[in-house]
Amino acid sequence: MNTRTHYRSTGAMALAMALQFTFMATSAHAQQPRGTLFIIGGGARPQSLVQRMVATAPLAQGRPIVVLTMASEIPQESFDGIREELQAVCDAAVYHLHFSGTTAPTDPRLDTLLQAGLIYMTGGDQNRLMEAIGSGPVYRAIHQAYRQGATVAGTSAGAAVMCEHMITGRQLQGDTTYQATFDKVWQGNIEFAPGLGLVKGVIIDQHFIKRSRYNRLISALAAYPDQTCVGIDEGTALVIHPGGATVAGIAQVVVMTAIEPIGADGSLITAEHIRLGLYAEGSHLPL
Template sequence: MQMGTDEMESTSKLIFMKNFLLLSCLIAVFPSFAQKGKLFIIGGGKRPPELVQRMLQEATLDKGGYAVIIPFASSEPDSAVFYAKQQFSERNIKVFAILHSTLSQNALDSVKNAKLIYFTGGDQNKLMKTIRTTALYQAIWQCYEQGGMIAGTSAGAAVMSKKMITGNEKRYPAYSQTFQTIEAENIEFGEGMGFLEKTIIDQHFLVRSRHNRLLSAVIEFPEYLCVGIDEATAILVQNKNAEVVGDSQVIVFENPKKSKIKQGIKLGGKNLRVSVYVAGEKFKIR
């Protein structure tokens, strides 16, 4: 018995609706399924013109649109905005700054529809404390999920990870800039934006000799990829692929055998994997 035309159209519509609802459910349950934005993660320090130009091109700002600066990591947000704006305005890019975490719906829509959201440097803990429970946090994620670029330097790089290095040492709070030991339970972590779920980002990496910190991390948390980005250098991330951009290198630590030796508070590990990437090289990120 053959179906009539109306019956076939009705069946096709029903199948379409079922598939649409299934896709909607998948996106709701697994939000990363819908993510299609880019990340531009800068290790701090100076930003070479070529690096800035690549960031703007990848965000398609050369074809219109605008950027948004979020300076809440800085202790002097007005100054942070002033210097960050220069790299946009001298290239005739329209840019706005967000100076308050409580925003009107129009302002939130502007964040959501930006081509690029840029986090300045400073203190990543201060940044996350300011925005974590706000509608601004959600607007930033919406921007990313609908194809926008999220960029950040220094503290703005650290927040890209879900497991965020705070910069503090638990055992030796008087130490500054770098870790002098490879020890258990010494790294303090907070919760970052979570654009990278299984990658830990460290910044100013070679300049400040932060190898001990990431070695400690990769031994204690072997399921994570640990990425150290040097100054004047960035990684461009899209679809779990990372490309090195800039003047220096990116160091990646992996612990494929999940090796962990603990002797008192000292940490050891065997057959750890270390890769040193230069500009133009690519690697998989988690």
């Protein structure tokens, strides 16, 4: 466990400081990305939120929208649902791409992914999604498109993969049957896996207020107290762009930061000072 202590004056400042390290994970010398991350907490998407998402993307030059459905067990149905929502608010071409973990670097579909103005990752299982993306050509194409100005968006599982340390959703102790939230705040109870790393210094959870995932996010903060832990509710997005971070949608974004050491009493996590911020539509966190 990482035990370094980081003191933060405000939740907003902590998030802003964390978000400024968003860059291409595979190259220390990569240019700062010119794109936008549109990270949706899952659930139904109001048309106004879909419009906001489309408005962030450089589609005017004829660049297409690409929908990645690898997280879903029902990829065609997932694609049909978001395509209908997208076509209701814009006339850009919408392509359905479903890659596997064995995608070859010469796969011609990668050219479509690179040319996209908006890359949208559907919900489902974030572990399945990252198994399909891996660290190869699909991963690199997403990063390159983002660096070159594309909006990379995702909902639910598609939101969870945005960060470097991805919450898998699995508990490691006690009853490990999947539950919407954790029933205990235990030391070492949360499992992580590598995510896309499009945003650094931030851990993301989704369906947050709807499914009362505070226990899970506290567990994540205990595992990585130097990270800013962000819970995004349904119908709501955290929008990260070169100028800062903004909340859009109908609910809230919760931000947790550790301002003093997080400890343990046996297997139980203990903490006296965890800062919690609650942000709604229009809240702006400058970088």
